[in-house]
Amino acid sequence: MKKLITAALAATMLTSPALAAEVKVGFVTTLTTGAAIIGNDMKNAVDLAVEHMGGKMGDLDLNVIYGDDGFKPETGKQVTDKLVKQDDVDFVAGFIWSHVLLASRKSALDAGKFLISSNAGPSPVAGKLCHENFFSTSWQNDQTPMAMGEVLNQNGIKSIYLMAPNYAAGKNMIAGVERTFKGDILGKDLTKWGADAQLDFSAELAKAKASGAEAIWVFYPGAAAGAFIKQYHQAGLKDVMPLYTSFTVDGLSLPKLQKANFESVLGSRITQQWDPSLDNAQNKRFVADFKAKHGTYPSFYAAQAYDTMFLIKSAVEAVGGNLDDMDGLRAAMKSANYDSVRGKYTYGNNHMPIQNFYLREVVADADGNWTTKVVSTVYENHQDPYASECAMQ
Amino acid sequence: MDYALLFIQTLNGLQLGLLLFLVASGLTLVFGILDFVNLAHGSLYMLGAFICASLTFLLGNFLVAVVVALPLTGVIGYLVERFIARPLYARDHLDHVLGTFGLILVLDTLTHLIWGPAGIAIPLPVWLDGQVNLFEGVVVPIYRLLIIVTGLATAAGLFWLVNYTRLGMLIRAGASNRTMVAALGIDIQTLFALVFALGAMLAGLAGMLIAPISEASIGMGNNIIITAFVVIIVGGIGSMKGAFIAALVIGLIDTLGRSYIDDAFKLFMPSDAAETSAPAVSAMLIYIIMAVILAVRPQGLFPPKVR
Numbered sequence: 001m002k003k004l005i006t007a008a009l010a011a012t013m014l015t016s017p018a019l020a021a022e023v024k025v026g027f028v029t030t031l032t033t034g035a036a037i038i039g040n041d042m043k044n045a046v047d048l049a050v051e052h053m054g055g056k057m058g059d060l061d062l063n064v065i066y067g068d069d070g071f072k073p074e075t076g077k078q079v080t081d082k083l084v085k086q087d088d089v090d091f092v093a094g095f096i097w098s099h100v101l102l103a104s105r106k107s108a109l110d111a112g113k114f115l116i117s118s119n120a121g122p123s124p125v126a127g128k129l130c131h132e133n134f135f136s137t138s139w140q141n142d143q144t145p146m147a148m149g150e151v152l153n154q155n156g157i158k159s160i161y162l163m164a165p166n167y168a169a170g171k172n173m174i175a176g177v178e179r180t181f182k183g184d185i186l187g188k189d190l191t192k193w194g195a196d197a198q199l200d201f202s203a204e205l206a207k208a209k210a211s212g213a214e215a216i217w218v219f220y221p222g223a224a225a226g227a228f229i230k231q232y233h234q235a236g237l238k239d240v241m242p243l244y245t246s247f248t249v250d251g252l253s254l255p256k257l258q259k260a261n262f263e264s265v266l267g268s269r270i271t272q273q274w275d276p277s278l279d280n281a282q283n284k285r286f287v288a289d290f291k292a293k294h295g296t297y298p299s300f301y302a303a304q305a306y307d308t309m310f311l312i313k314s315a316v317e318a319v320g321g322n323l324d325d326m327d328g329l330r331a332a333m334k335s336a337n338y339d340s341v342r343g344k345y346t347y348g349n350n351h352m353p354i355q356n357f358y359l360r361e362v363v364a365d366a367d368g369n370w371t372t373k374v375v376s377t378v379y380e381n382h383q384d385p386y387a388s389e390c391a392m393q
Numbered sequence: 394m395d396y397a398l399l400f401i402q403t404l405n406g407l408q409l410g411l412l413l414f415l416v417a418s419g420l421t422l423v424f425g426i427l428d429f430v431n432l433a434h435g436s437l438y439m440l441g442a443f444i445c446a447s448l449t450f451l452l453g454n455f456l457v458a459v460v461v462a463l464p465l466t467g468v469i470g471y472l473v474e475r476f477i478a479r480p481l482y483a484r485d486h487l488d489h490v491l492g493t494f495g496l497i498l499v500l501d502t503l504t505h506l507i508w509g510p511a512g513i514a515i516p517l518p519v520w521l522d523g524q525v526n527l528f529e530g531v532v533v534p535i536y537r538l539l540i541i542v543t544g545l546a547t548a549a550g551l552f553w554l555v556n557y558t559r560l561g562m563l564i565r566a567g568a569s570n571r572t573m574v575a576a577l578g579i580d581i582q583t584l585f586a587l588v589f590a591l592g593a594m595l596a597g598l599a600g601m602l603i604a605p606i607s608e609a610s611i612g613m614g615n616n617i618i619i620t621a622f623v624v625i626i627v628g629g630i631g632s633m634k635g636a637f638i639a640a641l642v643i644g645l646i647d648t649l650g651r652s653y654i655d656d657a658f659k660l661f662m663p664s665d666a667a668e669t670s671a672p673a674v675s676a677m678l679i680y681i682i683m684a685v686i687l688a689v690r691p692q693g694l695f696p697p698k699v700r
Contacts, residue, residue: 034610036510166672190672196616199607202405210398227607234534236524260514
């Protein structure tokens, strides 16, 4: 009898790896601090993607393990190490913040894992530090503000004041506007960022106004967005310096601004690679189901997180669930052969998307909720400026 | 030199300084009189902001909400004193730090559970939401003037309380020698609880005042508490006058540093280098001041007379 049990146990142990055939995705985002509003939106989108996939990628069960970076590079690296070593995930994805991604990338890539950024796009990972196992479902940081620079030129803006937080992405964003904007830059401020970010911009707004610039451009993602727009509103700058933003006014800040009735934001212009109103089947399903489940429009963070999961799914299915076939997975991801909510795009040599950028305007929808709509296409199939610095072909 | 801009920046510095004073005055009272290191003072600032935000939406008016929220934060301060601070008085400072640091984590998580991670934007009444033209070229948001007026009024009230009332006399006596105060038959426990509740109300008021500008958000207190500690160290621990002057100095230095350091740096270094180094240096400025004060005058600028 005892022998039989031992044999049965041994048999179970032998078969269990096959039974537990699953694809593990580690998703690093911010789930604590004020920036958790972004992380939760991404998590909601990933959960929705898992639901739409029926919890499976091909024949494999899908297991998503979340990690919280606490808005800090060192914590992000620790949680990435944990996902790679302890959970032995197949894909590390997520990453809102450029400085967190830069601190964590080596942990994932040195362990031979695929690393997919669902948001952050600092210049090094697109240029000199590009890697065959790194992919992005978002953009390189410079691209969105570059599109904004073009819009400013088209609107005949001759001079501008720039403001951004003092970290990797803030500097890239400013560089992006400077790259395409043809007028004069009358001043710029880099403000303190991180868990103890500066949220009172009185000194900077006074400087901006005194500079006499025709318009002001800012990049303030997450909680700082609401704070900035409120102070812009309170300082009465709407008629003096029109506001242009990148990654500041989004599906997360708009409901809050609407609740507090900050109408200064209506009509403000944003550039982005995605919009909830884009007309394709995948996007319609995503936006409708997200709204039904959570009551708000998904943010661009959510859209990119949702795309991340479908990109992985397309690769897993292309290799028939054989996760050891790294070359096959890589080739499949590089082809971007999946239904993205932004529509079709391709990958450049540095595995950054080559995609369209749209000009969007903040409007009230049919139900009175504040959202955005596409005004025009600024760039078609735009590639980031760092691709040439990447050694990969 | 653009004098209108300098004037506006001075007002901005004054506003920041007065907010710092509201936080630092409570901190210096509690530290000076109770000899208790309250790291969680910033959490009371955050709770003040969140309670005020909820009440604003409930009662429909920001100012009414502030009036209702003030006693509520006082009650929270009293409860914190009664159940968390009091058992720790007899222990040393490290235990105070550990206990109140734990309290920060608990209160942050509690706030996350009650109000969610998003933070709350507080709408202002229309008459407070505009700007006022003080004189040619100087336009400031009305609300910022309100903060300055409220801060000055609170400071004046505190000076009256500390210097001309019986409670103030006890507070000063407690700061100098609390064993003697207790020996003279004063109910030191009640005095401590009152001081703690007062400190909580002051911190809460600062949180309520900043919330319409920067939103009520989790962890907002942890940013200001460090600066508030800098203020009381520069001003002299336990000194109300020191807290007031140091808060204004720190507020002005921080604001003017953010405004003018990059221009100053451009005089002697390339503009690229100035743009990169200026934000870093202006963020460090107040700590440099603190280090200098600690080196030259470790007891602070205005230490209480007898210790």
